[in-house]
Amino acid sequence: xxxxxxxxxxxxxxxxxxxxxxxxxxxxxxxxxxxxxxxxxxxxxxxxxxxxxxxxxxxxxxxxxxxxxxxxxxxxxxxxxxxxxxxxxxxxxxxxxxx
Amino acid sequence: xxxxxxxxxxxxxxxxxxxxxxxxxxxxxxxxxxxxxxxxxxxxxxxxxxxxxxxxxxxxxxxxxxxxxxxxxxxxxxxxxxxxxxxxxxxxxxxxxxxxxxxxxxxxxxxxxxxxxxxxxxxxxxxxxxxxxxxxxxxxxxxxxxxxxxxxxxxxxxxxxxxxxxxxxxxxxxxxxxxxxxxxxxxxxxxxxxxxxxxxxxxxxxxxxxxxxxxxxxxxxxxxxxxxxxxxxxxxxxxxxxxxxxxxxxxxxxxxxxxxxxxxxxxxxxxxxxxxxxxx
Numbered sequence: 001x002x003x004x005x006x007x008x009x010x011x012x013x014x015x016x017x018x019x020x021x022x023x024x025x026x027x028x029x030x031x032x033x034x035x036x037x038x039x040x041x042x043x044x045x046x047x048x049x050x051x052x053x054x055x056x057x058x059x060x061x062x063x064x065x066x067x068x069x070x071x072x073x074x075x076x077x078x079x080x081x082x083x084x085x086x087x088x089x090x091x092x093x094x095x096x097x098x099x
Numbered sequence: 100x101x102x103x104x105x106x107x108x109x110x111x112x113x114x115x116x117x118x119x120x121x122x123x124x125x126x127x128x129x130x131x132x133x134x135x136x137x138x139x140x141x142x143x144x145x146x147x148x149x150x151x152x153x154x155x156x157x158x159x160x161x162x163x164x165x166x167x168x169x170x171x172x173x174x175x176x177x178x179x180x181x182x183x184x185x186x187x188x189x190x191x192x193x194x195x196x197x198x199x200x201x202x203x204x205x206x207x208x209x210x211x212x213x214x215x216x217x218x219x220x221x222x223x224x225x226x227x228x229x230x231x232x233x234x235x236x237x238x239x240x241x242x243x244x245x246x247x248x249x250x251x252x253x254x255x256x257x258x259x260x261x262x263x264x265x266x267x268x269x270x271x272x273x274x275x276x277x278x279x280x281x282x283x284x285x286x287x288x289x290x291x292x293x294x295x296x297x298x299x300x301x302x303x304x305x306x307x308x309x310x311x312x313x314x315x316x317x318x319x320x321x322x323x324x325x326x327x328x329x330x331x332x333x334x335x336x337x338x339x340x341x342x343x344x345x346x347x348x349x350x351x352x353x354x355x356x357x358x359x360x361x362x363x364x365x366x367x368x369x370x371x372x373x374x375x376x377x378x379x
Contacts, residue, residue, distance in 0.1 A: 001146040018373055019133050023150040024175030031133060031151055047148050076148050
């Protein structure tokens with residue numbers, strides 16, 4: 001198990017928070033809470049060791065396309081593939097938008 | 100096909116969604132929600148990723164206007180196992196519900212059980228919490244019904260199968276399984292010839308929801324359908340406490356077991372015939 005931290009430039013914080021997913025096989029839990037304007041922080045606790053580069057590349061690719069809102073994101077990962085991680089993050093962003 | 104389009108599966112819902120589906124719209128209020136981060140302090144130290152709610156959702160709200168607390172176990176996290184935190188959340192919720200009743204608030208409880216029992220990584224702390232849950236069910240059920248629901252697909256095993264047995268009413272689906280020991284444990288102890296844990300029809304024929312209902316060990320047998328489970332739980336909540344708790348009928352079950360000839364391999368029909376004689 002490994003704990004990783006990331007920081008990315010972001011826009012304004014949203015008002016709501018959201019929880020998506022579950023720490024089940026091949027899945028992950030994502031908690032999204034409003035952060036400080038301009039900054040997105042991500043803490044990842046993952047069962048898979050040595051995957052820091054993969055997480056970094058995945059986040060960079062997602063946030064390149066669109067500036068994310070300012071959030072503190074907590075991820076509890078149980079071996080999710082990059083595709084699943086991306087889907088869960090997008091689901092989380094969408095749910096935050098609904099509040 | 101039409102069934103697939105009109106029915107909403109309860110089994111496929113997570114613990115939080117199941118809880119929301121049972122409570123009256125707009126009344127859902129979660130206690131110790133995941134954003135409070137009351138997590139297991141033991142899992143990370145053993146290299147296991149924890150979950151923000153420790154796999155247990157506690158929510159208050161109403162069903163048909165009646166005050167209800169629901170405790171739901173998330174079967175996808177660590178097999179629904181109960182550790183120190185998750186177990187304490189359930190025990191605490193039940194203890195507060197009993198306290199409510201002593202203060203004139205008729206809070207009822209619903210337990211959504213998807214669990215392999217105690218979380219081995221937390222050993223005695225999980226076992227102690229499960230004992231607290233047992234005591235709290237026995238306390239609360241004197242005032243108001245405690246309803247257990249085993250929907251599947253994890254089932255309900257170990258110390259929590261005793262909790263299911265202590266409930267005022269137990270609701271099961273065909274997907275459900277209920278047993279003190281899980282199939283692999285029995286296979287390991289009894290041998291492959293007697294109990295093949297990979298033989299799914301065989302396992303369900305002995306411990307599945309239909310068999311448990313037909314043996315009188317569960318009170319309602321329902322389809323895996325949100326609306327049907329919601330209606331069944333509401334009706335049981337309205338029904339009040341049963342005349343006699345199943346767990347108080349030990350004499351009846353002991354007498355029946357004394358008649359059993361355990362020499363031949365026990366068939367599902369043998370168990371039904373043994374128990375179904377005088378269903379309450």
